[in-house]
Amino acid sequence: QKEVEQDPGPLSVPEGAIVSLNCTYSNSAFQYFMWYRQYSRKGPELLMYTYSSGNKEDGRFTAQVDKSSKYISLFIRDSQPSDSATYLCAMTQRASTGTASKLTFGTGTRLQVTL
Amino acid sequence: GAGVSQSPSNKVTEKGKDVELRCDPISGHTALYWYRQRLGQGLEFLIYFQGNSAPDKSGLPSDRFSAERTGESVSTLTIQRTQQEDSAVYLCASSLYGPGPYFGPGTRLLVL
Numbered sequence: 001q002k003e004v005e006q007d008p009g010p011l012s013v014p015e016g017a018i019v020s021l022n023c024t025y026s027n028s029a030f031q032y033f034m035w036y037r038q039y040s041r042k043g044p045e046l047l048m049y050t051y052s053s054g055n056k057e058d059g060r061f062t063a064q065v066d067k068s069s070k071y072i073s074l075f076i077r078d079s080q081p082s083d084s085a086t087y088l089c090a091m092t093q094r095a096s097t098g099t100a101s102k103l104t105f106g107t108g109t110r111l112q113v114t115l
Numbered sequence: 116g117a118g119v120s121q122s123p124s125n126k127v128t129e130k131g132k133d134v135e136l137r138c139d140p141i142s143g144h145t146a147l148y149w150y151r152q153r154l155g156q157g158l159e160f161l162i163y164f165q166g167n168s169a170p171d172k173s174g175l176p177s178d179r180f181s182a183e184r185t186g187e188s189v190s191t192l193t194i195q196r197t198q199q200e201d202s203a204v205y206l207c208a209s210s211l212y213g214p215g216p217y218f219g220p221g222t223r224l225l226v227l
Contacts (some may be wrong), residue, residue, distance in 0.1 A: 012137065036218075043119075043206055043218040044158070102148065102171060103216070106158035
């Protein structure tokens with residue numbers, strides 16, 4: 001079993017829809033949770049960064065973490081064609097130095113927002 | 116400010132040749148990471164540098180892979196005697212405290 005599980009999709013939604021992307025994980029030591037967006041032939045772009053359980057909102061994006069269930073979500077409101085990309089969840093412990101230790105990634109969910 | 120940069124952006128090599136991939140992290144970032152992404156797959160951890168601490172090399176797939184970093188600056192990932200299965204995008208990232216890490220655009224390696 002992988003440490004981080006993510007449905008690869010593809011997920012196709014109409015413009016304006018609310019998108020829900022999810023990951024589950026097995027390592028209870030993970031403390032920091034990230035969502036990255038990756039466009040084709042580009043490097044991953046950090047979208048959201050959260051610590052421990054709770055919600056975080058940034059514009060049309062909301063990240064949720066439920067550590068008791070080992071489940072994280074990314075919601076995209078009013079989805080746009082420009083949101084079409086692969087979304088990768090990532091998680092990590094924190095090193096004693098304060099920086100992130102190595103990240104463990106999900107395989108990514110490919111999202112297509114259609115007109 | 117400038118983000119993480121990587122060079123070359125694309126590299127085509129013949130099986131058995133050695134290659135060097137370069138990463139310039141964001142200035143002041145103490146942590147530097149290398150990941151590999153095979154076509155249609157997720158990111159695979161290779162190695163992690165943190166300041167002057169011993170690097171975490173636990174992800175290097177074989178002894179043909181090595182990486183160096185001088186201080187808190189440039190890092191080089193070297194692959195010796197390349198094999199076709201080494202074909203992938205090699206991604207570098209860096210971070211300091213707080214949000215991150217931030218990724219570069221990657222080097223696309225094709226081994227013929």
